[in-house]
Amino acid sequence: MKNRFNKIKTIEEAMKHVTDGCTIMIAGFGGIGSSYDLIQAIIKKGVKDLTLISIDAGDPDVGPDHIVGNKQCKKLITSHIGATEAAGDLFNLGELDIEFSPQGTLAERIRAGGVGLAGILTDVGMGTVIEEGKEKISVNGKDYLLETALTADVAIILAEKADEFGNLVYSKTARGLNPLMARAADVTIVDAKEIVELGEIDPEDVITPGAYVDVIVHGEGDWTWGWQ
């Protein structure tokens, strides 16, 4: 495999970008679509005071919840922690700050961050605790909440396939937040199940153009799901 853009690296090299206090996006839904190997590497590195942005606190064994449970986060921005106990316990102990965002709003805040917008206007959450402390903006006589865009220092992405430039293809429902987070970080690190030569991915099939991708690693991703 050629490496003309110097994007293909080892997991250890990729971890240089993950530092104490950084804001990190980890894609995946209940661990599906999350990079197991990169999450394990973050745990191994032991970085602290992370602000973690993820759609949920994941599956306790394979998702980003692993990092939360390892007490490496000071803040979690998410839509759901119900699947696991670690985040809730730390929150109740006052050791973790949690910002809940409705799932569609969270996705759209990340999308906005990735396409150079400062925020979005939505009526989801109006009349609920979600509107507390948020600016309301009236458009054509109707009120909306201003939800600010989210960006990160690092995004952790799982792709089915990457080429040398970082063009990405995902797999089925493992897509989730991956393409959105891939655009929203200063450094986008991709764990690709397969790395192929330029031209092997049909341009029509590319979901994330390679310009968004900074680092490509090849993880082994070997784990067992609860139902297996």
Next chain:
Amino acid sequence: MGLAVKEMMAKRAAEEIENGNVVNLGFGIPQKVVNYIPPEKKVFFHAENGILGAGPAPEKGKEDPDIVDSGCVPITAIKGASYFDSADSFGLVRSGKLDITILGALEIAENGDLANWMVPGGLIPGMGGAMDLAKKAKKVIAITTHTDKKGNPKLKKRCELPLTATECVSLIITDLGVLEVTENGFLLKELFYGHTTDEVITKTGAPVEISNNLRLIDYKEA
């Protein structure tokens, strides 16, 4: 014996779904609705993690770890299904392409306010996609027991728990019957076999109007 109560509620909810509808099912009893869609109806089930056209569970041993529903349970994709990212998934909901969402409830107010995501002081699981779905689906159907485990009404004048969305529920299917949320409050339209209007009135925490064409639902033959 007729169907178990939860099955009857799911079967009744399935009657609301029409051919070609795009439908999202919440956790619990709503997930049983899929079992009561007649084969002549082609329904596209949406799972917010990124599929339209969610199909039944695969045979054991044939699960694909990359095809799951929003509960991370392995499913299949039906013919005509599509995959998309989370923004597209909720874009579809917000822009009015989701015909029906069927959700569980902790409390429902007579104006259609819904509370189903948290109990203060208790576990805070997070709202997941519930706020988006309840606020933006074209039709929100709540399936819930009429009272909580202590016997307190779940249908009331105002919700006391933190809201999921305001004025969103239009139809409520309980273990006693079916109520519509109208401009004047709860309207009892149907009763499950074995229950009475008096029972519904007693167990509801707000006034209940009784429909002139009250239907008695008897699934005993089912």
